[in-house]
Amino acid sequence: MSKAHNSVPDHAEAAAKFLQDQERANWHDKALWFNRQKRDVSANLIPDWELLRETASQIKDNVLANLDEYLVQFEQNALQNGIHVHWAADAAEHNEIVLQIIQEHGVGKLVKSKSMLTEECHLNEFLATQGIDIIDTDLGERIVQLAKEPPSHIVLPSIHKRKEEVGELFHQHLGTEKGASDPAYLTEAARVHLREKFLTADIAITGVNFAIAETGGFVVCTNEGNADMGVHLAKVHIACMGIEKIIPKAEHLGVFLRLLARSATGQPITTYSSHFHRPRAGQEMHLVLVDNGRSAHLGRKDFYNSLKCIRCGACINTCPVYRRSGGHSYHYAISGPIGAILAPNRDMREYADLPFASTLCGSCSNVCPVKIDIHNQLYQWRQVLAAEDYVPKTKKDGIQVMAKVLSSPTLYRVAGKSGRLMMRLLPGLANNKALNPWARQREMPQPPKETFRDWYKKNRPKDE
Amino acid sequence: MSSREKILQQVKANKPPMSPLPTQTTFASIPPEERLTAFIKSNENAGGIVCLVPDVAIIGNYLKVNFTSPERILNTVQGVGFGLEADAPITDGRAFGNLEIAVVESLLGVAENGAAWVTEDNLPTRVLPFICEHLALVIHADNIVGTMHEAYAALNVAATGYGTFIAGPSRTADIEQSLVIGAHGPKRMHVFIVQPF
Ligand code: SF4
Numbered sequence: 001m002s003k004a005h006n007s008v009p010d011h012a013e014a015a016a017k018f019l020q021d022q023e024r025a026n027w028h029d030k031a032l033w034f035n036r037q038k039r040d041v042s043a044n045l046i047p048d049w050e051l052l053r054e055t056a057s058q059i060k061d062n063v064l065a066n067l068d069e070y071l072v073q074f075e076q077n078a079l080q081n082g083i084h085v086h087w088a089a090d091a092a093e094h095n096e097i098v099l100q101i102i103q104e105h106g107v108g109k110l111v112k113s114k115s116m117l118t119e120e121c122h123l124n125e126f127l128a129t130q131g132i133d134i135i136d137t138d139l140g141e142r143i144v145q146l147a148k149e150p151p152s153h154i155v156l157p158s159i160h161k162r163k164e165e166v167g168e169l170f171h172q173h174l175g176t177e178k179g180a181s182d183p184a185y186l187t188e189a190a191r192v193h194l195r196e197k198f199l200t201a202d203i204a205i206t207g208v209n210f211a212i213a214e215t216g217g218f219v220v221c222t223n224e225g226n227a228d229m230g231v232h233l234a235k236v237h238i239a240c241m242g243i244e245k246i247i248p249k250a251e252h253l254g255v256f257l258r259l260l261a262r263s264a265t266g267q268p269i270t271t272y273s274s275h276f277h278r279p280r281a282g283q284e285m286h287l288v289l290v291d292n293g294r295s296a297h298l299g300r301k302d303f304y305n306s307l308k309c310i311r312c313g314a315c316i317n318t319c320p321v322y323r324r325s326g327g328h329s330y331h332y333a334i335s336g337p338i339g340a341i342l343a344p345n346r347d348m349r350e351y352a353d354l355p356f357a358s359t360l361c362g363s364c365s366n367v368c369p370v371k372i373d374i375h376n377q378l379y380q381w382r383q384v385l386a387a388e389d390y391v392p393k394t395k396k397d398g399i400q401v402m403a404k405v406l407s408s409p410t411l412y413r414v415a416g417k418s419g420r421l422m423m424r425l426l427p428g429l430a431n432n433k434a435l436n437p438w439a440r441q442r443e444m445p446q447p448p449k450e451t452f453r454d455w456y457k458k459n460r461p462k463d464e
Numbered sequence: 465m466s467s468r469e470k471i472l473q474q475v476k477a478n479k480p481p482m483s484p485l486p487t488q489t490t491f492a493s494i495p496p497e498e499r500l501t502a503f504i505k506s507n508e509n510a511g512g513i514v515c516l517v518p519d520v521a522i523i524g525n526y527l528k529v530n531f532t533s534p535e536r537i538l539n540t541v542q543g544v545g546f547g548l549e550a551d552a553p554i555t556d557g558r559a560f561g562n563l564e565i566a567v568v569e570s571l572l573g574v575a576e577n578g579a580a581w582v583t584e585d586n587l588p589t590r591v592l593p594f595i596c597e598h599l600a601l602v603i604h605a606d607n608i609v610g611t612m613h614e615a616y617a618a619l620n621v622a623a624t625g626y627g628t629f630i631a632g633p634s635r636t637a638d639i640e641q642s643l644v645i646g647a648h649g650p651k652r653m654h655v656f657i658v659q660p661f
Contacts, residue, residue: 065481066479229649233591253612277621
């Protein structure tokens, strides 16, 4: 019996559902590809782009190799700066720490800017069980919060929503005109609605993009200005971060801030890159360092370098599978290629389907600003999941045949030949949507009459 | 064992082999004579309105012509001469809920992306450049560097409790990827670059 998990719809099923709405799927595909193109234009303007990526990758390698020391150094400096530092071994402890700080301040009103970590820890849901409401202030996050959905993208949380749906949500919750869907009008309505929340908030929660070991401060990047509006008005600032967000020195921010927004949306920098080193007079500043599986992940030789991720979303925008399946089909807080290599580390059974949600085309690894070998890890996870028996049977049979074929050059050639022959003689079989799951959303290509190898044998220069 | 010790212990046990920090630390920059033009272009791309002025007093005149009511303008830059002045730190930023314009000094600009560094040392309260409808930054042309690397080499970010790079008015594209200027922060931004003629 396979240990494969069947309670949530797996990626393939959810993707099939997403694709039923062709118009939406096409729009989604194009919107994300547009971001990828903006990234390319922006990257091409930097002569040192590849050097920057290599440098960022090396800095992050160094961080992971010395993480314990950098954490201690960061803590020491942050404490000296007057920041309260907390350590959480897992999501539950993180949520408890945040709850306790909130309760110490008599609960009050809470606002939160974007933080994938609090998504990962399901902080909002936890606080709701304690009767505490929290308002997400990033526009995209507010949209999905009103829709009672999780974000579908780490940078563009509501990319799966059409403007008419946002219009309807805002009509119900914010009283905008029925049928209105103009983005400028809806954004203005959200601005007015959230401004009142900022002006009355007692506690503001943020994520952290980078924390600097050398100085004990941290950086939060937004375009909307919502993190700053929240924390500068509230009496308490709680910043939550995964332990891998540390960088050694302030000068390294030069490297990361040049890469982050260009990779994410093609902007040369986010509108706001705010550096927090000390609370303002009369304010209390807390920082929660969260492990939640990261220290275990660090010990997986083939997978630890996914902890270098700076959450830019470039691998997601470029992924042909993500673009045509939507973020919710990944059923994990972080979607797309990076989510598919992080999630199985958390729970192999629950997320065994995700490393298969890829064509292994390698586009993700090509755009990653910190040079994570994402597609290799997707491939490696498949091996691990199959070996540990977490893989659905149809996929497993395929993998075993493939492993055998790929390990034997003769079999590989024979298989290639018979595959091509079969596709020419019986195209219906490869195209058969019942027998070949790969063909379900696709027309199979015309097979070439001969392979490159056959052609080369015939045509190579005679003197070789 | 506390969570802190548990985490540090497990990180130590599992951390990958030593990997040195990169040694190459110089990157291509924008030549000094092109920085001003590059800064203007980047800032305009980010939605800013850039004006070159020969001295700070001209900014006051400009504001007087374009905005009639000085009581909705907060000026924190010496010599501008128009709008209310904040002479003491303000503890509760909510006081500025209705502010139209804030005039704020930036001590450093970055040509490659149009960002301007603003710290709390130049602000009566941290929220000021976010809560106003319209932000007017004042920066001296000599203080524009080429890239973010040069910016960090010139700054000590820990010298101030709070500092931020601001590149344009606030923005969002969260509804169908349509860019809307004016999310939660300012809806408009001017950058006055002071360059004696
Ligand atoms: S894996 Fe790389 S490309 Fe993907 S979000 Fe992380 S840093 Fe960006």
